Amino acid sequence: MANTNMTTREKILADVRKNQPPLVDAPGIAVWENRVQADGSTILETFKAVAGNVGGKVVLVDSIEGVKAHLNIIPGTRVLTTVPELFDVADDAASFANATPHELENVELAILEAEFGVAENSALWVTEKQMGTRVLPFICQHLAFVVNASDIVADMHAAYLRTEGSDHSFASFISGPSKTADIEQSLVLGAHGPRSLVIFIISK
Known part of the structure; x- marks a missing residue:
């Protein structure tokens, strides 16, 4: 016999509890491990x-040394880097770890240097x-990343893995x-941050 003293809220919640869908396993997320898609394009492409498409520029190089050939640094321009091989053309950014934004x-x-890239959103x-x-x-004003081609994953599922x-203490996806x-x-462009982005991909 139904409880006639139930409030409308209690009745609704009771009906919801009686009509719960059966529990099922979470769907498996297939990670695109093959570096060639069905249409023949690769993760790098x-x-x-x-x-x-999002306003960046990609430059393929054979090595870190190849990055220097594409840099057109005007004398007196302030350039910082965390890539040791580029300390001869830029200052060590780590030395400014305690600097104020100003x-x-x-x-x-x-x-x-980026740890890895994600193909689906760059x-x-x-x-x-x-x-x-x-x-x-x-x-x-301008930002450049260096990343290995072998460190580019297919999608955010692979990225989270x-x-x-x-x-x-702090990390970010930047696209x-x-x-x-x-x-x-x-x-x-450049409303809240860098006006341009160049991504140097080391292909070897």
Whole structure:
């Protein structure tokens, strides 16, 4: 016999409890481990295409030394990097780890090493150690990343597996230069951060 003293709320909750769907296992997430998609395109090609679509530029190089050939640094320009092989053309960003954001406001170019990239959105995973200081990739005028082609994964499912178990005080996925279209629906680059992004992919 039904309890006639039940409130409307209690009756609704009781009906919900009686009509719960059966429990099922969580669906398996298939990670794209094969580096060639069904249409023949590769993870690297997908990464390059998506990076271009969001305003970035991809440059393939054979080694870190090959990065220097593509740098056009004007004398007197402030350039910081966390890549030891580039200390002859840029200052060590780690030496500014305790700097205030105002002390870094005139950084023209930051060249950082990314731990890995993600093909589906061209995002790059960068930890605070690779940034030198966490404000650097967001306050510089122009940003460049160096990443190995073998360290580009297919999608965010693979990316989360890649970061599983890691412990960082700060890390971020970064994709493309800063941009907004909030003002009069006009796209503006560099509104909140770097005006350009170049990704140097080491293919060997």
